[in-house]
Structure formats: structure tokens, C-alpha cells
Amino acid sequence: MIQLFDLSKKFGPNVALNDIRLRIRKGEFVFVTGPSGAGKTTLLRLIFGAEKPASGYILINAINLNRISRPKLDLLRRKIGFVFQDFKLLPRKTVFENVAIALEVIGLRPKFVRKKTHQTLRLVGLAEKEKSYPLSLSGGEQQRVAIARAIVKDPLILLADEPTGNLDPQLTMEIMELFRSIHRKGTTVVVATHSQELLQATDCRIIVLNQGTISEDTP
Amino acid sequence: MRSYFIRQALMNIRKNLSVHILSLGTIVASLLILGAFLLLFGNLNNWLQRWGTALSMSIYLKDGISEYRRDNVYSFIRGLPGAEIKRFISKEEALKDLRAALGDDAAFLNRLGRNPLPASYEVVFESKGTHRVDPEKIKEELEKLDGVEEVQYSNEWLNKFEGFLNVVRLIGFIIGGLLCLCVVFIVTNTIKLTIYSRKDEIEILKLVGATDWFVKTPFLLEGMIQGISGGILAVLTLFLGYLLLPTKGISLLGLTPLDLVFLPAGYLILIFILGAVLGVIGSFIAIGRFFAV
Numbered sequence A: 001m002i003q004l005f006d007l008s009k010k011f012g013p014n015v016a017l018n019d020i021r022l023r024i025r026k027g028e029f030v031f032v033t034g035p036s037g038a039g040k041t042t043l044l045r046l047i048f049g050a051e052k053p054a055s056g057y058i059l060i061n062a063i064n065l066n067r068i069s070r071p072k073l074d075l076l077r078r079k080i081g082f083v084f085q086d087f088k089l090l091p092r093k094t095v096f097e098n099v100a101i102a103l104e105v106i107g108l109r110p111k112f113v114r115k116k117t118h119q120t121l122r123l124v125g126l127a128e129k130e131k132s133y134p135l136s137l138s139g140g141e142q143q144r145v146a147i148a149r150a151i152v153k154d155p156l157i158l159l160a161d162e163p164t165g166n167l168d169p170q171l172t173m174e175i176m177e178l179f180r181s182i183h184r185k186g187t188t189v190v191v192a193t194h195s196q197e198l199l200q201a202t203d204c205r206i207i208v209l210n211q212g213t214i215s216e217d218t219p
Numbered sequence B: 001m002r003s004y005f006i007r008q009a010l011m012n013i014r015k016n017l018s019v020h021i022l023s024l025g026t027i028v029a030s031l032l033i034l035g036a037f038l039l040l041f042g043n044l045n046n047w048l049q050r051w052g053t054a055l056s057m058s059i060y061l062k063d064g065i066s067e068y069r070r071d072n073v074y075s076f077i078r079g080l081p082g083a084e085i086k087r088f089i090s091k092e093e094a095l096k097d098l099r100a101a102l103g104d105d106a107a108f109l110n111r112l113g114r115n116p117l118p119a120s121y122e123v124v125f126e127s128k129g130t131h132r133v134d135p136e137k138i139k140e141e142l143e144k145l146d147g148v149e150e151v152q153y154s155n156e157w158l159n160k161f162e163g164f165l166n167v168v169r170l171i172g173f174i175i176g177g178l179l180c181l182c183v184v185f186i187v188t189n190t191i192k193l194t195i196y197s198r199k200d201e202i203e204i205l206k207l208v209g210a211t212d213w214f215v216k217t218p219f220l221l222e223g224m225i226q227g228i229s230g231g232i233l234a235v236l237t238l239f240l241g242y243l244l245l246p247t248k249g250i251s252l253l254g255l256t257p258l259d260l261v262f263l264p265a266g267y268l269i270l271i272f273i274l275g276a277v278l279g280v281i282g283s284f285i286a287i288g289r290f291f292a293v
């Protein structure tokens, strides 16, 4: 499903990722962890096609991201949910619209979009905040909007960058349970986190990054 | 058309209302000047057509013309399309007319040994349908006939007027072209501003898998809405101005009063469509520039 071959990424002289070789199978649930600056975000962004590697290549469902055309990448992104560390919500749109947009870009029927959006917002516990604007929400609520937008389209792959960074322990457990239920429906899930609590409570595969290289990988 | 695009376009306008009102005002002004030109040109054309139909011609005959030659001239004139012989003025009648016109000053005419005035036909030409009377050509043909001394027509200035109309037309085209460019330029810049203020949003849309067209369409619509509303406002303003005009008729040079008519429906639709097309072109340019970066 996701294959990385000798992948390197530099920002100027700064090496963010160095010779990463990694394979994530379809339907896996994987944590990526490591200290701040280890390259977790960069790794997820590369898989999403939001960054270009300095060398090496990435295959998603056997599609080479180095060679993919812009329209094909747009299509691929419709199948990948991404929870951004900084949420990337549209400030001028309501919570509802922010989530619905992920379905609207696909061109689904308005009726279906409404139904599915309501349903997903209930799932993340934001049914009451539908008409609010992101900036009037707490950090934890914004995070859950970002999660709702990533999962509303039932993605094949869910990439989540510190998805519980702003949540209290109770909400963290709820969101992780949500991820597990999505995973059970067949979605491949990759969660980047530096939270030790999350890692201790799981028996999933954990990939540890250190200064841009994989230092540990426990299947 | 998906409702998302329309909602998005309207929201873009609402969020940048002051910029839009400003550019809308400029668009209306440009289309208004264009419309005023069309109005002026349409009316000038109308008047010309009217005067063209009222062309009257005097055909002066040589002294001592034979009956046969005169009949020849007569039947030639009858054969001209649209020609109607109003009157034959004999030498005597011409003198009588002159005498009447001179009144008290006519005494000197008695001292003339013989009547110096030529006999003439008074002819009026009617334009039929698209057929336009060409007085210069008729004059040339008539003057070639035996027995015709000279041909005069009342409005030799018609040609000058037609020339003037051509100049107006040319100026209209140049100014119209510049104004169209102006509208495109304004729309381009307004949409560029909108796109710029939506930069982050566009990036996010691309991240959730929006195609380029999904992102672009609202901006195209925005430009089109701007052009169309500019067109509608310009047409309404023109009409209002026309209604408020103190007199709808102009009496010029003692000729029949001229009606000032409003633009025909076709021209109104033209201004409207022009607004829409220019709006789309403007936003196309804005989008192209933006997405090329």
C-alpha cells in the first residue's frame, strides 16, 4: 500500500529525512514517533505528495508519486485523509462547511454530503458546533473538526499528524477509539505522535524516527 | 452548475464588497460611455437614413431643347428607381417664381432682354428598403444626357455627413476597444485581489483534493457576475438618462424634427453580453496569472 525506497528530504542544508526504507501494508495501524524535529511531519507530507523528495521514491498503491500528474494527485488525495498538525481549517467557513468541503471537491450529491457530514460531526462530538466558525472554537474542538474532515470521505489511508496534541485524556481516548473503528473498516492508519501515553496503551506497530532515520520499528 | 460554486462566488463578493463596488462603478462607467456612443451613433444613422429618403434634385435643361430630347430626359428620370417627378418648371414659370421671391427688387428683371433662367424638373427620390439613393451617380448619369445643362441636389453635404459618420464610427471603435480593455483590466485586478486574499484557502482546497477547476470556477463566476451586473446597471442608467432627457426631438436646419430614439433591444443585449464576456475574460486572465505562479 505505502512503500518508501531510500527516501531523503532536505530543507536547504538541513536533512529532515535520510534514506528511509519503509513498507506499510494495506489495513495496518502504525504509529510514527520520535522527538520533535525528528521528521514525522515531513514523512507524512511526503506520503501525501505535499513535498517532493530529494532522492528515492514513494509508491502509493503502486503509483509512483515522483511521476504522478497534478490531476492524478488530486484524485489520489480524495482517497487520503490528512489531519494536519496546524489543522488547516478554512476560517471563513463554518464547521459544517469545513467538513463538507472534503466531499464537495469529489463532486458528490448535496444530499449525501449533508447526511454524511452531519453523521461525522456527531461522531467527533461536534454536532452542536456545526454553525460555528473555527476561530471561535477551542484548540481541541478545531482539532476534532480537522479529524472529521479527514475521515468524512471514508479514506483508504488516514494520515494523522499529532491528532491528539490539543485534547485532554478523555477526548484522546475517544478519538483513538474512533481511529480504531475506522481501521476496523479497512482504512490504513498512520498516526504521528510524541505522546508516550498513546504508545504505551497500544500493541500496534511503532516506528521510531531519530534525526531523520528510522531507529526502531516494532511490528 | 453546482450550487457550491455560486455560493462561493457570492461569498467572495460579499467579503470583498468595497473592492467590488469600486470596480463595478468603473465597469458601469466604461459600459455607459460605450452605450452612449452606440446611442449617438444609432441616432445619427437614423437621421441620415431619413434625410437620404428626402433627397430632392433639380435637373436644369438647356435652352431651346427640342420636344424629343425633353421627352427623352423625362422618361429617363421616370426610369430611375424611387424617382418621382414633382414638377416641371418652364423658363417662364422659373422667372415668375424668381419675381415673386424678389418682390420689390424684381424691377431689374424687366431690363433683361431675354429670360436667363433654365427650365427644370423637380425630382424627389425615395429610398426603398435597403436601397440607398446615390445622388452623385444619378447626377453623373443625367448630366451625360443630351439636353441636360446641370443637375443640383439639395443635400450635397450628405456625403460630408456620411464621412462624418464614418469618423464617428472609427472613434467609437477605438474608444469602445479601449473601454473593453479597461473593463478586462479592472476585472482582472479585482479577481486577482480576491484570489490573493484567498491564497491560504486555495492551498487548503488543493490539500483536500480539489481539482484546479474546482478552485477556479468560483473566480470565473465572480468575474462574470461583475461583468453582468455592470452591464445591467449601465443599461438601466442609460435608459434613465434617456427618460430624463428634456426633449426627445431635435429640430435641425429647419428640416423635419428628428426623434431621439433609445437603443434597440439588440444593442441592450449586446452591452449585457459584452459585460459578461469581458468579465469572464478578465477573470480568466487573473486565474491564469495566479495559477502559473
Ligand SMILES: Nc1ncnc2c1ncn2[C@@H]1O[C@H](COP(=O)(O)OP(=O)(O)O)[C@@H](O)[C@H]1O
Residues within 6 Å of the ligand: A011, A014, A015, A016, A034, A035, A036, A037, A038, A039, A040, A041, A042, A043
Ligand atoms: N518547511 C520547512 N522548511 C525548512 N525546514 C523544515 C521545514 N519543515 C521541516 N523542516 C525541518 O525538518 C526537520 C524535521 O521537521 P518535522 O518533520 O516537522 O519534524 P517533527 O514533525 O518530527 O517534529 C526539522 O529540523 C525541521 O526544522
Ligand SMILES: [Mg+2]
Residues within 6 Å of the ligand: A040, A041, A042, A085, A161
Ligand atoms: Mg511535526
